[in-house]
Amino acid sequence: MILTDSNGKIKFVNESGKHCLGYSNGFFMGKSIHSLMLNGSLQFSNLKSKLLSNGSSVTMNTELLCKSGKFIPVSWTFSTLKDKNDSIGFLGIGKDMTNEQNNKYEIEKKYEDLEQFILKMSHNLKSPIATQQGYLSLIEQDYLHKLDEEGRFYVERALKNVHHMESMINDLLYFLQYNRGRRTSENVDLNEMIQSIIDDTDINGNIYFSVPSELPFVFFDKDELKIIFSNIISNSVKYMGHNDHPRIEINYEIENGNYHFHISDNGIGIDKKCQPYIFDLFYRANGSNGIEGTGIGLALVKKIIEDHSGTISVHSEPGKGTEIHFTIPANNILKEYVMN
Secondary structure, three states: OEEEEOOOEEEEEOHHHHHHHOOOHHHHOOOEHHHOEOOHHHHHHHHHHHHHHHOOOEEEEEEEEOOOOOEEEEEEEEEEEEEOOEEEEEEEEEEEOHHHHHHHHHHHHHHHHHHHHHHHHHHHHHHHHHHHHHHHHHHHHHOHHHOOHHHHHHHHHHHHHHHHHHHHHHHHHHHHHHHHOOOOEEEEEHHHHHHHHHHHHOOOOOOEEEOOOOOOEEEEEHHHHHHHHHHHHHHHHHOOOOOOOOEEEEEEEEEOOEEEEEEEEOOOOOOOOOHHHOOOOOOOOOOOOOOOOOOOHHHHHHHHHHHOOOOEEEEEEOOOEEEEEEEEEOOHHHHHHHHO
C-alpha cells in the first residue's frame, strides 16, 4: 500500500510494500512514486488524469524498481483521497504479480512443448496413412471386382477411415497453425462471401436459404471469417436430416458495438446434454455417425471468435433445428487504426 500527495510524492508505504521492494523506512520520504515505475512519468500522468476525471478507482499494471535493481510486475488499484471536494492525494493498493507471471510463462512453455509434440506426431502419422491409402487404392482399382460384397464393404470402410484420419490430421495442423499465424484485416463483403459458401455447401440446390438483402462489410481477416461462416453453414447442411422443406436462415443486427449474427436451420437438432460440448476440440454430438466431420471445425470457430473478444452459443431442440448465435466487433477498423 502506497499513499502519495496529489503530485505523486510518497507519504507512506506499509511494511509489506517495504519488504517487497527491499528498501528501508527512510528511503521513500520525498521520493515520487513515478521514480520507482518503469516509464513512470507517463504512467503517473495518465493515472492522475483518469483519477481526477472520473473520481473513482483506477486499475493498472506497472513494474516497480526494487533495491536489487530488478523490476517486479505489480497490479494496482488506485483511488483518490479528498478533503471536502478537493483532491489531496492518491492511495494505491498493489499486488506483486511475479508468481502469477512465472506461472503464466510455465504454462505457455508447456503449451509450446505440447504443440511441438502434436506437430511431430501429426507429420509422423502422415507417412503411414499415405502408404495405407495407396495400398487400399490399388486394391480398389485392381482387385475390387474379385471380392464379394462383404470384402468390398471392408475395403470401402477402410478407405473411408483413412480419409477421415487424414482430414483430422490436416484440421489439427490448421488449428495449431492458426495460433501461430499472422492476421491481416480487410473490408470483407459478406454478401459475396456468404453466397460463395452457399454455392459450395448446397451443391444440389435443394435447401432454401433466407439471407438479408444487404449484409455488411466486415473489417476482419478474410480467411478467419470464411472459417466461421462456412463451418456453421456446412454443419446446418450436414445435419439437416431427411427434411422435405430444408431451410437455413441467416440474420444479424448491431448490438453494443458488435455484429450479432444468428444462423438457424430446421434440421435434426442437438440433444440438450450435448450442447455444452459442441465447441470442444474433437467432440462430436450424438447422431454424428455416418456424417463427415472431425470435431475440430467448431472448436476453431469458437477460438477465432473469442480471440476477437466475441461470444458464441447454441440454442437447439431435437427434431426442431439449431440456432447458432455469435458476435464479432463492428468497430475492428478503429482498433486496427489505433494499433497501427
